[in-house]
Amino acid sequence: MKKLTCIVCPVGCHLEIDEHLHVTGNRCPRGESYAVVEMTSPRRTLTTTVKTVFPECPRLPVKSKSPLPKELLFEIMSELDHILIEKHVKIGDIIVSNIHQTGIDMIATKAIHPHS
Numbered sequence: 001m002k003k004l005t006c007i008v009c010p011v012g013c014h015l016e017i018d019e020h021l022h023v024t025g026n027r028c029p030r031g032e033s034y035a036v037v038e039m040t041s042p043r044r045t046l047t048t049t050v051k052t053v054f055p056e057c058p059r060l061p062v063k064s065k066s067p068l069p070k071e072l073l074f075e076i077m078s079e080l081d082h083i084l085i086e087k088h089v090k091i092g093d094i095i096v097s098n099i100h101q102t103g104i105d106m107i108a109t110k111a112i113h114p115h116s
């Protein structure tokens with residue numbers, strides 16, 4: 001039996017999941033899915049920054065468009081260490097597509113304008 005707090009919505013239900021992936025404590029079906037994924041293949045949305053050439057915005061905030069496998073996060077962070085943004089970007093622009101062959105894109109969460 002493993003105890004988890006559901007992070008899918010602000011209610012934060014206290015879940016318990018057993019070795020047969022039977023979930024209790026969830027107020028809605030999303031909690032059950034969350035607990036099963038968390039036990040079998042945990043994922044997290046990655047939010048971080050990448051380097052830019054712009055002195056007024058030396059680090060650009062980025063995030064994964066969908067949650068990434070938790071066990072790959074360190075390797076993905078190292079991959080992002082090599083990224084250098086040299087063009088202006090808008091919020092939502094793809095910064096790295098298919099990061100680490102996960103099928104998931106990293107996108108900008110801030111714009112860099114010509115005179116920002």
Ligand code: SF4
Pocket residue numbers: 006007008009010011012013025026027028029030031032
């Ligand atoms: S189980 Fe449902 S209601 Fe409870 S925190 Fe998760 S998403 Fe929210």
